[in-house]
Structure formats: C-alpha cells, structure tokens
Amino acid sequence: MKIIRSRSFTATRPWGALDIANMNGITTRLHWTDQPYKWHVNDGEEVFAVLDGRVEMRYREDGVERTTVLETGDVFYASVGTEHVAHPLGVARVLVVETQGSV
Template sequence: MKVIRSHEFTADRAWGALDIATMNGITTRLHWTNEPYKWHTNDGEEVFVVLSGQVEMLYKQQGEVCAELLNAGDIFYASVGTEHVAHPKGEARILVVETQGSV
C-alpha cells in the first residue's frame, strides 16, 4: 500500500518519472515536466491524464496536425499508431498508463 501526493512530486529533469506500478505488462507512471516531449508513436495504447497544470497535446490525424489544450482532470487516449507530442504550459504533472517499455 502506498499513497502518492501527486501535487508534491517534482523531478530533477523534464519528464522525470515516479514508477507507481507495473501490472500485467502495463506501467503507471507519474511524470513532472516543464518542457515539451518529442513527437513519438507508442508501441501500444496510452492513457495520458493531466493531474496539474495545462498541456497542449499535438497529434496527427490522417496526416494533419491537430491540437487540444488539456487542463487538470482531462484525459488524452492515444490509440495504437497515434503520433503525438505533449507541450506543457509551465509545470505539469501527468499520469501515464502504457505498455511497459514504451517510448
């Protein structure tokens, strides 16, 4: 049993993470960042939950770049093959659920 106070979590670098759990090959990680990630496509599905801050999520749909502004409590689901990149607006804390070892 453990309790994680996500609003208190920080990392020593952008996208630093706290591993919360790995269950049946699926990882749950808490990330802290203040910088964009990189364009990528995950090996499987991804659930991306903004816990604090704002994140502009850019993704490609039929070759076109689309954008959604995600606020605390918002969830982005990336299906297999969805190319995407997260751009935080200042500091953000994000819960990511994805296949173990995914990008």
C-alpha cells in the first residue's frame, strides 16, 4: 500500500518520476517538471492527468498541430500514433499511465 502526496513531490530534473505501480506491463508514474518534454509518439496508449499546475499540450491530428491547455484535474488521452508534446506553464505534477518502457 502507498499513499502519495503529489503536491509535495519534486524531482532533481525536469520529467523526473516516481514509479507508483507496474500492473501487468502498464506503468503508473508521477512526474514533476518545469520544462517541456519532446515531440514523441508512445509505443501504445497513454493517459496523462494533470494533478497540479497547468500544461499546454500540443498534438498533431492529420498533420495539423493543435494545442490545448490542461488545467489541474484535466486528462489527456493519447491513442496509438498520437504525436504530442507537453509544455508545463510553470511547475506541474502529472500522472502518466502507459505501457512499460514507452517513450
């Protein structure tokens, strides 16, 4: 059993993570960041939940770049093949659920 207070979690580098669980090859990780990630496509599906802060999520649909701002409590679902990049607006804490070893 674990209790994690996400608002007090920090890391030594952007996108540093705390591994919470690995359930049959699906990982759940808490990330802390104050810097953008990189454009990428995951090996499978990804659920991205903003627990603290705000994140500008950029993604491409049919070759067109789109953007939306995710507020605390918002969830972004990236289906297989969705190219995306997260840009925190200040400090953010994000819960990510994805296939183990995914980018």
